[in-house]
Amino acid sequence: MTSTPLLPAVDARPVEALRLQSVVKTYGSGANAVSALRGVDLVLAKGSVTAIMGPSGSGKSTLLHSAAGLDKPTSGSVHLGGTEISGLRASQLTAFRRDHVGFVFQAYNLLPALDVEENITLPLRLAGRRLDPRWLDSLLDAVGLADRRHRRPAELSGGQQQRVAIARALITRPYVVFGDEPTGALDSRSGKQVLDLLAHTAKELDQTVVVVTHDPVVASHADRVxxxxxxxxxxxxxxxxxxQITDRMSALGEW
Structure with missing residues (x-):
């Protein structure tokens, strides 16, 4: 019988949702080494919405993956909800990320055989955690899918499917919800709905949101770019x- 790895104590009400200190990420070694991140420092307050932008190859996705615990920095530290996740063993990090990190991918990654409610609650079932029906109802209302809770993904529009993915990322009440181009596959109207929803959850549910995007309209929904x-x-x-965001990007040579 294997024992569950013990996790460090976590502050249940952290003021800082995320802190990166001198984060470096290098791929390869010697003459072939590529520095994706070079000493990044970042502090995000709880309940904030932050957009990350930059030219292709600037390190946006690497920063997001390092902050979310999907990739380990070469050096430096990442603190999420008061816990230094960059120092956790692989088994500890997997357990921590499952319970405290929400991630919204550009691809919705919904299971076609499950309905809306089942897709949203899947992370809880995989973790063996009990569902709070009131929290589920609150999320379904927030994403505007209360009347579609028993529909399957094929019966939903692209924007509705992405809303399911957002609710799924929120169901565990994570410290931070990360989005890697979460509106990249959507039309402008659906993309605006998704970003409005993320901003709404940040303010109403005190949820911290970090998104990587190339779209200035998407980034303009954030508190800080x-x-x-x-x-x-x-x-x-x-x-x-x-x-204004486009002008700043132009100065970086993006456009």
Whole structure:
């Protein structure tokens, strides 16, 4: 009988949702080494919405994956909800990420044989955790799918499927919800609905949201836009309009 790995104590009400300190990520070695992140420092407050932008190859997805515990930094530390996840063993990190990290991919990754409710609650079943029916009802209302809870993915539009994926990411009440181009496969109307929903959950559910995007309209929904270039921070913009964000991206050579 295998024992469940013990996790470090976690602050149940952290003020800081996420902290990265001097995070470096290098792929390869010697002359073939590529530095994807070069000493990144970042602190995000609980309940904030942050967009990460930058030219192709700037380190956006690497930063997101490192912050979410999907990839381990070469050096530096990542603290999520008060716990240093960069120091956890693989088994500990898997258990922690399952319970405390939500991730919304560009591909919806819904199981076609399961209905909306079953897809949303799948992470709880996999973790052997009990479902809170009131929380499920609250999420279904928040994503506007209360009347479609028993529909299967094939019966939903692309925007509705992405809303299911967002609710699934929220069902475990994670410290942070990460999105890797979560609107990239959607039309502009559906994409706006998804970003409005993420902003709503951040404010109403005190949920921290971090998204990587290339779309200035999407980024304009965030409280702060962080710009990356060559694996390092290249500035930020608070409350920027799509035009202002486009101008900043132009300065980085994106457009």
């Amino acid at each position: 962080i710009f990356l270039a060559d694996g390092a921070f290249a500035g930020h913009l608070d409350g920027g309009t799509p035009a």
